[in-house]
Amino acid sequence: MRSYNLIAPAKINLYLEIISDRPDGYHELAMILQSIDLADEINVQSLTTQTICVNCNHPQVPTDKSNLAYRAAALMAAKFPEALAQYGGVEITINKHIPVAAGLAGGSTNAAAVLVGIDLLWNLGLTKSELEELGATLGSDVPFCVAGGTVIATGRGEKLSPLPSLNHLYIVLAKYRSLEVSTAWAYKTYRQEFGSSYLKDTENLAARAAAVHSEAIVKAILNQNAGEIAEKLHNDLERVVLPAYPQVLQLRELFATQAGVLGTMMSGSGPTVFALVESEEQAQAVKLQIRAAIPDQDLELFVARTITEGIQVSSL
Numbered sequence: 001m002r003s004y005n006l007i008a009p010a011k012i013n014l015y016l017e018i019i020s021d022r023p024d025g026y027h028e029l030a031m032i033l034q035s036i037d038l039a040d041e042i043n044v045q046s047l048t049t050q051t052i053c054v055n056c057n058h059p060q061v062p063t064d065k066s067n068l069a070y071r072a073a074a075l076m077a078a079k080f081p082e083a084l085a086q087y088g089g090v091e092i093t094i095n096k097h098i099p100v101a102a103g104l105a106g107g108s109t110n111a112a113a114v115l116v117g118i119d120l121l122w123n124l125g126l127t128k129s130e131l132e133e134l135g136a137t138l139g140s141d142v143p144f145c146v147a148g149g150t151v152i153a154t155g156r157g158e159k160l161s162p163l164p165s166l167n168h169l170y171i172v173l174a175k176y177r178s179l180e181v182s183t184a185w186a187y188k189t190y191r192q193e194f195g196s197s198y199l200k201d202t203e204n205l206a207a208r209a210a211a212v213h214s215e216a217i218v219k220a221i222l223n224q225n226a227g228e229i230a231e232k233l234h235n236d237l238e239r240v241v242l243p244a245y246p247q248v249l250q251l252r253e254l255f256a257t258q259a260g261v262l263g264t265m266m267s268g269s270g271p272t273v274f275a276l277v278e279s280e281e282q283a284q285a286v287k288l289q290i291r292a293a294i295p296d297q298d299l300e301l302f303v304a305r306t307i308t309e310g311i312q313v314s315s316l
Contacts, residue, residue, distance in 0.1 A: 002087075003045035004120050007312045008113040009035045010104040010304075011144060012171065012267040012274055015217050016235040018190060019208050020198040026140070026156040027187055028205055030212040032163070032221070033141075035148040036171055036304040040110055041095040041314070042069070044117030051089040052077065058096040068107040069094060072114040072138055076122070079134070083122035090118060099300055101180040103268030104173075105141040109311070112145035116311045132160070148310020150221060154209040161213070163221050165308035169229075170283040172261075173302040174251050174290060175272040181241055181248075186269035189240040230263025230276045241270045248273060254293055258286045280305070 015032035022028050047053070052073045054063040061067065065074070069092050077084045092114055098106035112135055119126045126134075128146060135142030140157035152161040191198075199205050212218070220228030242249040248266060251273040255264035260282035264275040277283045283303045290301060 001046050002121055003043055004117045005314045006042045006044070006113040006117050007039045007314050008042050008109040008145070009037060009039040009148060009307060009310065010098045010106060010109060011035055011141065012104065012173075013235060013265075014229065014233060015212070015215065016237060016268065017212070018187075018194075018198075018236045020200065020205055021191065021195070022156060024156070027191075028199075028209065029154065029157055030209055031153040031157060032150070032212075032217060033144045033153050033157075034150050034166060035307045035310060037307045038098055038104070038173065038302055038304040040098050040106065040113070042110060042113035042117065043093040043095075044114060044121055045091045045093075046087055046121050047089040047091055049089055050077075050084055053089070053091040054094065055092070056094040056096060058094075058100060060100045061094065061096060068111040068138060068142075069114045072111040072135075072142075073118060075134060075138060076115065076118045080122060080124060083124060087122045090114075090121065099175045099177070099272065099302075102175045102272040103181070103183075103266070103270045104272055105145055105268070108139050108141035109145040111135065111138050112142050113311050115142075115146065116313075120313070132158075144310070146310050149308050150306070152212055152218070154212065163218065164224070166221060166224070166229075166306040167308055169226055169306040170277045170280050171304045171306070172255070172275045172277065172283050172286045172290070173267075173272055173304060174255070174274070175300050176247055176296075177298050177300055179245070179247055179271045181245060181270040183269040186237050186241055189244075190237060193240060194236075226276060226278050227262055233263045233265040233276075235265050235267075237269050238266050241266060245271060247271070251290075254290060255286070258289050260286055
């Protein structure tokens with residue numbers, strides 16, 4: 001049976017601004033997204049039957065039709081029925097390393113890997129842009145997970161403009177295993193509390209989305225200046241998540257006091273908090289300092305670095 005092994009990297013937000021409501025019920029966003037080498041491993045293998053099967057080593061991850069990786073396979077089967085008939089269905093095996101429900105796009109990157117893997121399994125020859133377009137129908141983060149690297153994301157997150165890649169910037173991530181923050185809750189609460197400040201005029205919306213290209217953090221990325229990038233980290237959702245989740249606020253405050261930390265922020269809708277540092281040695285030292293301050297084994301800590309790629313084939 002043919003199969004492909006793929007590496008599915010997590011993402012962090014370096015910048016997240018909520019601009020307005022959208023007619024489709026989502027929010028108009030301006031974000032800077034970054035791939036990191038904390039990654040899941042995905043295997044896609046052809047089946048003799050026209051079925052979809054998902055396996056996962058993490059007990060919290062569903063393996064039924066609610067799994068985004070399953071939905072990615074079902075999308076490909078619906079879009080390319082001739083290929084499904086010719087090559088058969090697919091068995092998807094997910095080896096999780098990215099923490100679940102963490103604001104790191106774990107589900108989205110799994111789905112992106114399935115799109116890439118089935119494209120290879122079925123010899124479809126899709127371009128990266130075509131895969132991103134398919135991914136956008138599954139979730140706002142999926143197109144970025146296909147593309148990877150460092151990008152400006154606008155719309156609901158699906159419109160991507162590449163930036164020069166940030167390579168070898170090190171990151172310490174912290175997430176309580178038992179703590180989850182609902183993305184829907186975070187955005188709904190933000191709308192309730194700050195919706196009066198949303199832009200309403202279409203021209204202003206377009207201008208604000210375009211203006212993110214001239215933000216100070218973009219200039220810092222162009223200059224590859226880690227210190228400047230860290231100073232300009234921004235996430236609007238911290239305004240509602242941090243007051244409601246004291247553990248997340250505690251992590252952010254603790255990171256900010258550690259030697260070697262250039263900057264710290266919550267990623268996405270949380271609850272993962274990350275710190276930027278300049279070297280792996282500093283990252284490991286900060287990880288040890290956080291562990292000493294919070295010995296609770298419910299707290300997961302990771303050291304990662306920024307990378308330039310999205311989904312990658314690891315072996316045939």
